[in-house]
Amino acid sequence: MSAFQSNRRAVLVTGGALLAAGYAGLSLPARAGRLAATPTMRGGANNYRPGAPIVERIGGGGFLMTGSVRRAGDGAPLPGRRIQMWAHTTEGHERDPQSHGATLTREDGTFQLDMPQIVPAFGQPHGHLAYDAEHDDGGFETVFLRPVMASAGESTLHVEFVLRPA
Amino acid sequence: MSEPNTARTVLVWAAVACALIVPVAIAAGSELLAWRQPVYIAAGFAGVIGLCLLLLQPLLAGRLLPGLSARRSARLHRSIGLALVASVIVHVAGLWITSPPDVVDALLLRSATPFSIWGVVAMWAIFGAALLAWQRRRLGLRTWRSAHMTLASVTVAGTVAHALLIEGTMGTLSKVMLCLLVLGATAMVVVPRLPRPRRSA
Numbered sequence: 001m002s003a004f005q006s007n008r009r010a011v012l013v014t015g016g017a018l019l020a021a022g023y024a025g026l027s028l029p030a031r032a033g034r035l036a037a038t039p040t041m042r043g044g045a046n047n048y049r050p051g052a053p054i055v056e057r058i059g060g061g062g063f064l065m066t067g068s069v070r071r072a073g074d075g076a077p078l079p080g081r082r083i084q085m086w087a088h089t090t091e092g093h094e095r096d097p098q099s100h101g102a103t104l105t106r107e108d109g110t111f112q113l114d115m116p117q118i119v120p121a122f123g124q125p126h127g128h129l130a131y132d133a134e135h136d137d138g139g140f141e142t143v144f145l146r147p148v149m150a151s152a153g154e155s156t157l158h159v160e161f162v163l164r165p166a
Numbered sequence: 167m168s169e170p171n172t173a174r175t176v177l178v179w180a181a182v183a184c185a186l187i188v189p190v191a192i193a194a195g196s197e198l199l200a201w202r203q204p205v206y207i208a209a210g211f212a213g214v215i216g217l218c219l220l221l222l223q224p225l226l227a228g229r230l231l232p233g234l235s236a237r238r239s240a241r242l243h244r245s246i247g248l249a250l251v252a253s254v255i256v257h258v259a260g261l262w263i264t265s266p267p268d269v270v271d272a273l274l275l276r277s278a279t280p281f282s283i284w285g286v287v288a289m290w291a292i293f294g295a296a297l298l299a300w301q302r303r304r305l306g307l308r309t310w311r312s313a314h315m316t317l318a319s320v321t322v323a324g325t326v327a328h329a330l331l332i333e334g335t336m337g338t339l340s341k342v343m344l345c346l347l348v349l350g351a352t353a354m355v356v357v358p359r360l361p362r363p364r365r366s367a
Contacts, residue, residue, distance in 0.1 A: 031220060043278035046267035088202050119201050119362055122261070122268050123279050123332040152333060 036139070037072035037164035044128060044144030051135050052084050052100035059091040059098060061114035065127060067159035068110045071140075077109025078163065082136040085113060085129045088121030094128065102135075118149060118157070125149040127160050132166060141166050175232040182225070185347050186218045189331035189340040196335035209260025210335050213346060216253035217329055219246050221348045227318075228355035244299065251296050254289050288324030291317045315356055322352045 065085055067079045084102040092099040103113040118125050126148045133142045140163035147159050193214050199207055225231050226243040234242070262269040272282035297316035302310045326345045329336070 039279060042276060043268065043271055046271070047265060088201070093203065093206075107240060119198060120333045121202075122265060123281055125333065 015024055016121075033044070033157070035070065035072055035075040035162055036050035036079075038093050038143055038145065038160065038162045040142070040144045041146045044146040045130070046146075047086065048084075048128070048130060048144065049097065049100050050085070050132060052097075052102050053088070054082070054103060055101040055113075058085075058101035058113065058115035059089070060068075060116055062155065063089070063117045064112060064126065064156040065115055065129070065159070066112040066156060067161065068108075069105045069131065069161040070109055070128050072162050072164045075162070076139075077105075078138065079105055081105045081111075081131060081138050081140075081161075083111050083129060083131055083161070084135070085115065085127060087115070087118045087127040089116035089118050091116040093133070094121070111165045117155065125152040125154075127157055127159075127164060131161055131163060135150075137164050138163075140164060171232070178232050182221070183233070185221060185344060189336055189344045190214055190218060192337035192340050193335040196337075199332050203264065205260050206264040209257050209264060212253045212256035212260060213329075213334075214336060216250055216257060216343060217325060217348070219250050219253065220325055221344065221351060222246050223250070223318065224322075224348075224351040224355040228351075229350070230354065240339055247299060251290060254292060258289065275324060279331075281328045282328040284324045284331070288321050289321035289326055291324060294322060311362070313360075315359065319356055322348055 067083065069075060069081045069083065071078055076117045080103055082102055084100065086094055086100040088094050089099060099116075101113060101115065103111050118127055126146055129145045129147070131140065131143045133140060140151070143161060143163060145159060147157055149157055175307055190211075193211065202210070222231075223243060223246060226234075226239045226246065229236060230241050231239065241271045258269065258273075268282075271277040271280075272286055272338070276287065277283060295314055298305070298310060298317065302314075305313070326349055329341060330345055
């Protein structure tokens with residue numbers, strides 16, 4: 001697997017494969033019109049700074065956060081949704097303003113943002129992501145996520161949002 | 167064996183020193199430290215040192231360390247107990263300063279991470295064990311012993327679970343070894359003192 005992590009293209013390919021796998025895995029409930037909304041995770045909102053700016057990349061980059069945003073029920077991809085992320089990285093603590101940034105989802109509902117390498121903090125290498133209804137006009141309910149990396153050596157993390165219409 | 171066995175004494179103390187110094191040295195060399203503020207680093211090391219001190223407590227309580235009188239062992243056990251309580255306070259306070267919501271979640275037992283719960287269990291258990299020691303004269307000998315030993319055992323179990331589940335500055339191997347030593351030392355002291363079921367005559 002280490003070869004897959006060695007370059008950006010491989011990361012993207014892996015991310016794409018994960019995305020495809022995600023769609024395949026979730027297509028059954030989607031076809032049934034009952035794709036369940038992603039619940040907020042415990043501790044997901046910790047050290048959140050509302051309204052972090054939309055940026056090209058957080059800090060120097062080197063770690064790729066990827067994901068998708070879909071609508072609960074029919075699973076339709078949601079373009080233009082504002083996703084905010086923050087983490088303890090090689091460039092700062094979770095509470096530091098420079099550790100926070102946001103991006104918008106593309107036409108196909110996916111997003112990606114380059115950020116500094118996430119390092120283990122408070123016992124786990126983990127990230128934080130938010131869809132905050134207060135800072136988005138999409139009409140969906142707020143969701144805070146706290147995904148944990150499979151290992152500290154990973155240089156990418158994939159996160160899926162399924163939003164419930166407000 | 168009327169004469170003290172010097173070689174054994176030296177060996178035991180060297181082994182204990184090794185068991186304590188190696189994990190701290192490895193943690194001190196962790197690359198994670200480069201990305202942490204001083205308060206977070208201090209909080210982490212207070213935890214590492216607490217785990218180290220925890221190894222000494224059963225050894226002193228059970229008088230398993232050679233070359234120490236009963237009185238000396240008891241005094242050291244008391245001082246190290248106080249140091250342990252202090253290390254727990256520094257650990258929690260430092261983490262609180264570093265990330266208040268994560269520590270509030272842990273203390274309210276609603277943390278995203280299971281190891282936080284174990285840490286909080288161990289914290290209350292050691293506070294309880296220390297409180298009992300302070301009030302021991304008010305308790306009967308048997309009550310005091312069984313209650314202190316129970317809380318000490320919960321402290322050890324909670325601390326070991328807490329430490330093993332954490333991905334932090336400690337090296338995995340040295341951490342596992344130290345945890346096994348703490349568990350072993352505790353078992354050596356606690357198991358022989360467990361109440362036995364009475365046999366009818």
